[in-house]
Amino acid sequence: MNAKQSTALAIDVTGATVHYGPVLALDHASLQLGRGRVCGLVGMNGSGKSTLFKTIMGQIKPDTGSVRINGTDPLQARKSGQLAYVPQSEAVDWSFPISVREVVMTGRYGQMGWTRRAKKKDHAAVDEALERVELANFADRQIGQLSGGQKKRAFVARCIAQGASIMLLDEPFAGVDKRSEATITKLLREVADDGGSVLISTHDLHALPELADEAVLLMRKVLMHGDPDVVLQAENLALAFGLDPMKRGGK
Amino acid sequence: MNLIELLAEPLGYTFMVRALLVTIIAAALCAVLSCWLVLIGWSLMGDAVSHAVLPGVVLAYIAGAPFALGALVFGFLAVALIGGVRDTTKLKEDAAIGIVFTTLFSIGLVLISVTPSHVDLNHIIFGNLLGVSASDLWQVVLLGAITFAILVLKRKDFTLYAFDQTHAHALGMSPRLIGAVLLGLLAMTSVVALQAVGVILVVAMLIIPGATAYLLTDRFGKMLVIAPVLATCAGILGVYVSYYLDASTGGMVVLAQAMIFAIAYLFSPKQGLIATRLARKGRRKALAASR
Numbered sequence: 001m002n003a004k005q006s007t008a009l010a011i012d013v014t015g016a017t018v019h020y021g022p023v024l025a026l027d028h029a030s031l032q033l034g035r036g037r038v039c040g041l042v043g044m045n046g047s048g049k050s051t052l053f054k055t056i057m058g059q060i061k062p063d064t065g066s067v068r069i070n071g072t073d074p075l076q077a078r079k080s081g082q083l084a085y086v087p088q089s090e091a092v093d094w095s096f097p098i099s100v101r102e103v104v105m106t107g108r109y110g111q112m113g114w115t116r117r118a119k120k121k122d123h124a125a126v127d128e129a130l131e132r133v134e135l136a137n138f139a140d141r142q143i144g145q146l147s148g149g150q151k152k153r154a155f156v157a158r159c160i161a162q163g164a165s166i167m168l169l170d171e172p173f174a175g176v177d178k179r180s181e182a183t184i185t186k187l188l189r190e191v192a193d194d195g196g197s198v199l200i201s202t203h204d205l206h207a208l209p210e211l212a213d214e215a216v217l218l219m220r221k222v223l224m225h226g227d228p229d230v231v232l233q234a235e236n237l238a239l240a241f242g243l244d245p246m247k248r249g250g251k
Numbered sequence: 252m253n254l255i256e257l258l259a260e261p262l263g264y265t266f267m268v269r270a271l272l273v274t275i276i277a278a279a280l281c282a283v284l285s286c287w288l289v290l291i292g293w294s295l296m297g298d299a300v301s302h303a304v305l306p307g308v309v310l311a312y313i314a315g316a317p318f319a320l321g322a323l324v325f326g327f328l329a330v331a332l333i334g335g336v337r338d339t340t341k342l343k344e345d346a347a348i349g350i351v352f353t354t355l356f357s358i359g360l361v362l363i364s365v366t367p368s369h370v371d372l373n374h375i376i377f378g379n380l381l382g383v384s385a386s387d388l389w390q391v392v393l394l395g396a397i398t399f400a401i402l403v404l405k406r407k408d409f410t411l412y413a414f415d416q417t418h419a420h421a422l423g424m425s426p427r428l429i430g431a432v433l434l435g436l437l438a439m440t441s442v443v444a445l446q447a448v449g450v451i452l453v454v455a456m457l458i459i460p461g462a463t464a465y466l467l468t469d470r471f472g473k474m475l476v477i478a479p480v481l482a483t484c485a486g487i488l489g490v491y492v493s494y495y496l497d498a499s500t501g502g503m504v505v506l507a508q509a510m511i512f513a514i515a516y517l518f519s520p521k522q523g524l525i526a527t528r529l530a531r532k533g534r535r536k537a538l539a540a541s542r
Contacts, residue, residue, distance in 0.1 A: 079422075
């Protein structure tokens with residue numbers, strides 16, 4: 001890792017505006033995330049969370065603004081395997097004929113040759129990732145034969161096997177049991193302690209202070225970005241949700 | 252007549268040997284490709300592209316160019332038109348597919364009807380397994396080998412494309428490019444298979460084997476073996492039965508594949524109709540006994 005990379009922001013989105021036809025999805029949204037940080041992305045449905053993810057991933061080119069990943073061009077960052085993504089459950093075909101191990105192995109494709117033939121170090125990375133998410137005993141199951149939490153952990157294992165320095169997770173705690181949530185939270189903290197950066201969109205506001213170092217309140221633009229305890233105060237959430245979703249009253 | 256004579260007799264005719272070879276190549280190739288088509292949800296797309304190549308093949312015949320070239324051009328034209336109609340109107344994709352491929356297919360039919368030709372171009376539509384010439388056979392072998400090699404060597408990328416395009420994108424790959432390559436291979440495969448069963452029935456060979464294999468296993472690697480093995484067996488069976496019954500060869504090949512699908516549908520150990528019914532009954536009994 002060179003000097004420039006080690007000081008650069010992990011994610012640097014500046015003034016991104018995105019339209020879907022006439023609909024404004026992102027309005028000059030800016031988000032800076034440093035290394036070794038876990039950041040929770042909070043907002044209503046339709047607040048632009050998925051659009052912001054797609055913009056960071058480079059699936060959408062913003063009308064205005066720019067995206068830098070680890071101080072470099074996003075395509076360059078993707079090609080060097082720095083960006084990993086955990087999809088929403090609804091986006092996955094759970095009856096696909098693929099085993100847990102094979103899913104995790106796809107994390108290694110960027111490091112393989114053009115026929116994607118797995119070498120010893122690839123198998124080792126996959127085994128280690130499966131150990132870390134406690135799925136080693138489930139490695140040969142078809143991916144749909146896992147519980148909700150195990151499914152998420154399989155995809156987190158893919159990010160780990162990939163060795164990505166930035167992880168994007170879209171609603172990782174939806175339909176997930178408490179044990180898996182705790183395992184995933186612990187893992188993401190470890191990733192951050194190793195210098196990785198994690199961006200999570202979540203509806204689970206109660207779990208956020210324990211999980212995240214910082215929180216972002218999104219309503220087409222970034223309304224607030226700071227300490228989770230501050231961002232999640234009732235009057236601030238009211239800005240993004242129009243009510244108090246944590247029902248803590250005036251606390 | 253004993254079994255060996257029964258199997259050996261047709262092989263005494265060159266046209267039967269060629270028919271069998273073309274059937275085996277086309278069935279195996281289509282079956283491998285069908286594994287991805289079924290999982291991506293491209294069955295209708297396979298239908299569309301395999302029909303839409305018809306005018307391309309006829310024009311290639313008129314121009315004296317390779318069939319594959321015309322098929323590729325019109326295969327991509329069909330996909331582009333379908334995408335265009337879908338994205339610029341409020342029509343859903345199935346409507347766009349229905350409009351585009353029938354239009355292109357009709358252009359092909361009209362072109363055939365007005366093209367003076369010493370070979371019967373209607374063979375492109377219904378297939379002409381028993382009239383495969385030596386040069387036809389070579390074209391099938393060459394195209395089949397190229398397409399098969401690309402499919403097998405890049406199979407992991409195609410499978411990732413089918414399973415998780417976002418992840419492919421995150422790794423810096425181009426899902427659009429992978430999809431385009433797969434569509435190109437679909438057009439090439441259509442050319443190979445139309446020699447065997449004709450344009451109309453190619454879609455059967457592009458869907459049934461993958462669907463059958465999917466009912467029999469939950470590992471993609473096994474699908475890639477099961478599908479071509481079953482499809483090839485069905486193909487050989489179809490050719491022999493058509494020889495002895497003096498029936499449509501292409502039709503028989505597809506019927507044999509459909510029969511194997513029906514068997515898998517009923518008797519697949521895990522996902523078959525009978526196994527799932529029995530399992531449900533067993534659960535009900537266990538529930539009743541526990542009360």
